[in-house]
Amino acid sequence: MVAESNPARRRADSSPRLPRRRLRLALAALGLAALTGAAAAPLAASAGVDPGAGQQAAWAAGSHAGSHAVGGMSPAGSRQAADDEESGLRVRVAPTIATSLSFGAPVAVSVEIENATGEALAAGVVRLVRSGSAIDDQAALDDWLAPDLEGTTGITSSNVPLAESESRSLAAGGATVVAFTVPGEAFAELDGSPVVGLGAELLVGDTVVAAGTSAYANADVPASGSVAVALAAPLTVPTSGGAAGLIDAGQLENWTGPTGLLTRQLDALAGRRVAIGIDPRIIASIRALGTTAPASALSWLQRLADVPNEVFPLAYADADLAVQAQLGLPALLTPTSFSDALDPANFAAGAGNGVDTGGGESAPATDEPVEPEPTPGEVPTTEELLEWPYTRTDLAWPADDTVAAGNLAYFDAAGLTTALLAPGNVEPVDGPASASATIDGSTALVADAGLNAPLRAASEASTDTEWREATGELLAELALDAGASRTTVLATFDRGATSQTARVSALIDAIGGSGWSSLAGLSEAIGxxxxxxxxxxxxxxDERRSQVARMVESEAQVTEFATVLADERLLTGPTRRELMSLLDVAWLDDREAWNAAVADWLVTQRGVLGSVSVVPSSTINVVSTETGVPTTIENDLPYPVTVVVDVSPSNGRLIVEERVEQTVEPESRSTVRVPVAAGVGNGEVTLEVSLTSPTGVPIGTPVEIPANVQADWEGLGAAVLAAIAILVFGIGVWRNIRRRRRERAAAAAAAADAADDSVTGDAPVPAADSVHGDAHATDDDAPREPARD
Known part of the structure; x- marks a missing residue:
């Protein structure tokens, strides 16, 4: 979440009071202008200000969170207000070197002016002031930083002019720093004040166009005690613009490189007294790559295992816990499988996951990653990919100001028995409060409102002046609370924001090294x-909860659909991980981008549900009593699927004899015939072809195929064929009879001729064989009787 600009120092959520705060700041600028107009010029000369030293080169600067400029009004009464959140003009005031003030020597102060508008800013005058009275309690500090409308203290009435200097013109997007050197004697009246306020305004002509205030601990006042501060910081990655259930190798190599995001985050936190909330997706993404994981990622993972910090898991992909509780899900979402992302070839004998968890003990620091030997050929289980030697696993860290009534009990039931809550989610109490709290019977650690806002502003500061201002305000809060009788307080870094890691490490060191505070662990705060x-x-x-409910329903549909696979996890695993990545807390900072990403994901899931379907067909002619209805099934998935094909006729002309189970190869089509039998009568029938998984889950949308039934054609055709066969057979028999008769007639005629020759005494002509002396007696040589009719 973006830190509030010039946050009001109180132990409650400041967001509901933003409109009032703007009016406060406008009034602050009015008072500052009215009281400094007459005295600034003489004091500038007496304070030894070098106007030329106040001009520095401008540099490109964007819009930054945590600014402390306000709209102002002309001391002459032109009443031209300029709100920083609308105009983008910001003024920041901070000591040039330190984050606290000491008056034993001249005080160097820097006033940074940022023009984040789209227009150029004319040259003007910068006026520097201080608080006119001691700031020794929370009310006085709140009034100085954001005075009440009806208040009579703080910048509106008690500021003291210190100096003024010229400010050069600024192009759109430019920034400059105006330097002041103020004698320590100018703060003599505040020697005993534990906190001193500084302020500045920018005038262009007679108009105050921007102003800002800040507060710093007085290092000359001995600390009356020390506040134990427990810090919690996330170790996460930005949203990638879509549903990224796993981080790919290229991104991991980039983020774990020498100057990568994850490396810089670990540099800022490792070895310092700060509890680290780790996104388990980072660990699983590295381990899932096996031997193909980048060397930098394996080294980073080992380094993470070696840190002495308290570590605890966030939800996978830092998924929003509160929205899950408010939807009443049966249980908090967790990854179900990584089998789709695991290649057995990457887990051969001797291959390691880059870290030895040692049953919860950190491995000794070495130059090379420790690589345990997994079972040859076996891929790690989901539990093995997510396992880590966390200090504790009972913490819930919901997003800021998202927890509703009953959510803490839901977290308890899920085993997350201690919740880290933002100050805006808990009613403030009178006076300083410790972090440890009991809320509705549940244990919680409540972050301190006065510390959280400047902590986050400092961690995200883009310039040194901005960082010193935010850090100074945080130390001022601690200086006021140092003598309070409270135990450990909590402050949390933001998730989703672009933290400057160098600022984070310097900030942690500043808290631990100040005379007003010390660093503590979460265990101390909880205890x-x-x-x-x-x-x-x-x-x-309601809109967000409705959208998440749609996503959860879509995932449930994909889970049922996945029963067409031999291994359902190939679909259910990535779907669950992608769902959780879209619930990443970081998306809360960009609702428009989140809505677009969710819409794309829902379209993708609808595509998955429609990836196995029946291909529509033209009219089928059924001309036999028993046949098969040809049905083509299309599978667009990269995995083989098994479906059951069912045909339902619209009337009794066709009877479906059985359902058919068919396996379709990846990204292909397959045709199957469903047996049907002709019923009573002929005519048109509509066949509804539907698919189900082997477990009975409907798959895709049923398809209607028209059919024309003429089953009696089968009998007619058989009769015609039989008639033809009989006719052909009859003709053959008749021809045989006629042939035999002709043969018999010819034989009878030959016999008669032979008889006639015998009677007349004609010598018979000898046979050819007889000429050669061969005699062959045959039955044909015997005399035949005349044929009788």
Whole structure:
């Protein structure tokens, strides 16, 4: 979440009071202009200000969170207001070197002016002031930083002019720093004040166009005690613009490189007294690559295992816990499988996952990653990919101001028995409060409102002046609370914001090294005596809950659809991981981009549900009593699927004899015949062809195929064929009879001729064989009787 600009220092959520705060800041600028107009010029000369030293080169600067400029009004009464959140003019005031003030020597102060508008800013005059009275309690500090409308203290009435200097013109997007050197004697009246306020305004002509205030601990006042501060910081990655259930190798190599995001995050946190909330997706993504994981990622993972910090898991992909509780899901979402992303070839004998968890003990630091030997040929289980030696696993860290009534009990039931809550989610108490609290019977650690805002502003600061201002305000809060009788307090870094890691490490060191504070662990905060607090009901918007409900329903549909696969995890695993990545807390900062990403994901899931379907067909002619209806099934998935094909006729002209189970290869089509039998009568029939998984889950949309049934054609055709066969057979028999008769007639005629020759005494002509002396007696040589009719 973006840090609030010039945050009001109070132990409650400041967001509901933004409109009032703007009016406060406008009034602050009015008072500053009215009281500094007459005295600034003489003091500038007496304070030894070098106007030329105040001009520095401008550099490109974008719009930054945590600015401290306000709209102002002309001391002459032109009443031209300029709100920083609308105009983009910001003024920041900070000591040039330190994050606290000491008056034993001249004080160097820097005033940074940022023009984040789209227009050029004319040259003007910068006026520097200080608080006119001691800031020794929370009310006085709140009034100085953001005075009440009806207040009479703070910048509106008690500021003291210190100096003024010229400011050069600024192009759109430019920034400059105006330097002041103020004698320590100018702060003599505040020698005993634990906190001193500084302010500045920018005038163009007679108009105050921007102003800002800040507060710093007085290093000359001995600390009356020390506040134990527990810090929690996330170790996460940005959203990738879509549903990224796993981080790919290229991104991991980039982020774990020498100057990569994850490397810089670990540099800022490792070895310092800060609890680290780790996104398990990072660990699983590295381990899932096996031997193909980048060397830098394996080294980073080993380094993470070696840190002495308290570590605890966030939800996978830092998924929003509160919205899950408010939807009443049966249980918090967790990854179900990584089998789709695991290649057995990457887990051969001797291949390691880059870290030895040692049953919860950190491995000794070495130059090379420790690589245990997995079972040859076996891929790691989901549990093995997610396993890590966390210090504790009972913490819930929901997004800021998202927890509603009943959510803490839901977290308890899920095993997350201690929740880290933002200050805006809990009713404030009178006076300083410790972090440990009991809310609706549940244990919680409540972040301190006065520390959280400057902590986050400092971690995201883009310039040195901005960082010193935010860090100074945080130390001022601690200086006021140093003597309070409270135990450990909590401050949390933001998730989803672009933290400057160098600023984070310097900030942690500043808190631990100040005279007003010390660093503590989360275990100390949790173990402190709790205070009863009241939850502020902050449910997430109806629109967001409705959108997430659609996503959960879509995932459930894909889970049922996945029963067409031999290994359902190939679909259910990535779908669950992608769903959780779209619930990443970081998306809350960009609702428009989140809506677009969710819409794309839902379209993709609808595509998955429609990836196995029946191909529509033209009219089928059924001309036999028993046949098969040809059905073509299309599979667009990269995996083989098994479906059951069922045909349902619209009337009794066709009877489906059985359902057919068919396996279709990846990204292909297959035709199957479903047996049907002709019923009573002929005519048109509509066949509804539908698919189900082997477990009975409907797959795709049924398809209607028209059919024309003429089953009696089969009998008619058989009769015609039989008639033809009989006719052909009859003709053959008749021809044989006629041939035999002709043969018999010819034989009879020959016999008669032979008889006639015998009677007349004609010598018979000898046979050819007889000429050669061969005699062959045959039955044909015997005399034949005349044929009788």
């Amino acid at each position: 402190a005596p709790p205070e009863s607090r009241m939850l502020i009901d902050e449910p997430e918007s």
